[in-house]
Amino acid sequence: MRYTQRTQPQKPPRARSSAKKMTIQDAIDAYLLHHQATNSQPKTLEWHTHCLGAFRAFCDEASLSPMEDVTTEQAQRWVISLQKAVVTSRGKRSARTVNWYFRSLRAFYRWCLHRGFIEEDVTAWLELPKVEKPLIRILEAEEFERLLVACSVDDLSNRSTGAHHVARNEAILWLLYDTGIRLAELKTTDFDRARGTIIVYGKGRKERKIALGRNALQVVGRYLTYWRQQFPSANEVQQFFLTEQGGITREGIKMLFRRLRLRGGFTDRRVHPHLLRHTFAVRYLMSGGDVFSLQELLGHEDMETIRNYMHLADANVQAQKRKFSPGDQIQLTSRKANRTGFRKAKE
Structure with missing residues (x-):
């Protein structure tokens, strides 16, 4: 995770000014309700619930309640905490898993900005954690x-x-x-x-x-x-x-x-x-x-x-x-004969 100096995305018209009143939990509940109302896939709703639940737990531990309390630095610390935490018998979360957590948070903040729940998208200044290309396997x-x-x-x-x-x-x-x-x-x-x-x-x-x-x-x-x-x-x-x-x-x-x-x-x-x-x-x-x-x-x-x-x-x-290379199907009698033939052809 690192800062990138790029222009802040243009903000769409806000429905209402409620940034100071909207708590993190209320915003998450409204976002999940939006997914339900728009007929999102159950797996999508389940994943956002899980990811944003982890974010809310982080904010509770840091005594952050209103949406305006969360800063870019704190969003970055949350991602770092996901990278360092040992959560399974195999150890820490993979870079790809952390990437998906952050994607959920970014989608949530973009939606909150559009709805007028926040004045600024604190995730806009952060880049997605880099991940290696997936190793795709197939069946023969x-x-x-x-x-x-x-x-x-x-x-x-x-x-x-x-x-x-x-x-x-x-x-x-x-x-x-x-x-x-x-x-x-x-x-x-x-x-x-x-x-x-x-x-x-x-x-x-x-x-x-x-x-x-x-x-x-x-x-x-x-x-x-x-x-x-x-x-x-x-x-x-x-x-x-x-x-x-x-x-x-x-x-x-x-x-x-x-x-x-x-x-x-x-x-x-x-x-x-x-x-x-x-x-x-x-x-x-x-x-x-x-x-x-x-x-x-x-x-x-x-x-x-x-x-x-x-x-x-x-x-x-x-x-x-x-x-199945055709060249490898040729049975040469000997390398010596092959070299001799080459010399004769050259002469």
């Missing part, structure tokens, strides 16, 4: 096949998985692998059978359509036609993927991936739903897809994340070239 084709095989392998209690569960698990894997949708979007997905597309409602309830490939369409269609009705809650729940009790939850899918990881023998790496999103993005670019259509398919508002996929796709292409 044979690894995805291992996950599919693991869907029908006996679980750890030695009970055979029911056929309708196998069909559901395979459909989940194919849908995530072939479309790159987010885990949270699985619950809000509609299926247009006539066009072979799914309709996804992403962040901010933004709608986008994604066509399914032949393999994914076959597996998902078979599950919906023959196997979904085998679940007791099929006629009561509109959700795509079901359990014996109702619609499958976010935690239920995470638990499924943990089981598939064990059954598939993935002992040296994490296997999670977002891994399939990364895999889709990289494979799409490697297969000739363009970055603009990928941005639309993934539901990203900017190109920053897409650039990470572009670099990884290029690295994979070069690795594949080295693996």
Whole structure:
């Protein structure tokens, strides 16, 4: 964290002058209420609640109550305290986590400035903590096949998985692998059978359509036609993927991936739903897809994340070239003969 000498952002018209009366807790409550009223994603609301709760606890400890009491220096001290605190068994927060805490605080202060709760945005003079580029991992084709095989392998209690569960698990894997949708979007997905597309409602309830490939369409269609009705809650729940009790939850899918990881023998790496999103993005670019259509398919508002996929796709292409390089397939009889031939050609 450091100061940057740049022009203070222009302030929009304030709704009212209430900076001296608005407490930090009241401002946070109003901000979270705004997110609820504008239909923000539950995960977004949960994260802002967590981050701003940490900020309020810091302010309480420093005896800061009105919004006007907080200065740029104190906002900086809060970020430094996040960097130094030991919070997990692995130690301190990562730079990326601290970065997201600060993003939440900056969004909160910008909103308060717009509403007239403060006279100045104290975060405007601070830069985001620098973070390294994320290391993006993807699944190889044979690894995805291992996950599919693991869907029908006996679980750890030695009970055979029911056929309708196998069909559901395979459909989940194919849908995530072939479309790159987010885990949270699985619950809000509609299926247009006539066009072979799914309709996804992403962040901010933004709608986008994604066509399914032949393999994914076959597996998902078979599950919906023959196997979904085998679940007791099929006629009561509109959700795509079901359990014996109702619609499958976010935690239920995470638990499924943990089981598939064990059954598939993935002992040296994490296997999670977002891994399939990364895999889709990289494979799409490697297969000739363009970055603009990928941005639309993934539901990203900017190109920053897409650039990470572009670099990884290029690295994979070069690795594949080295693996299957035509020049390395030539079997030379001997280096001496090769040098002799070169000398003769030169003469």
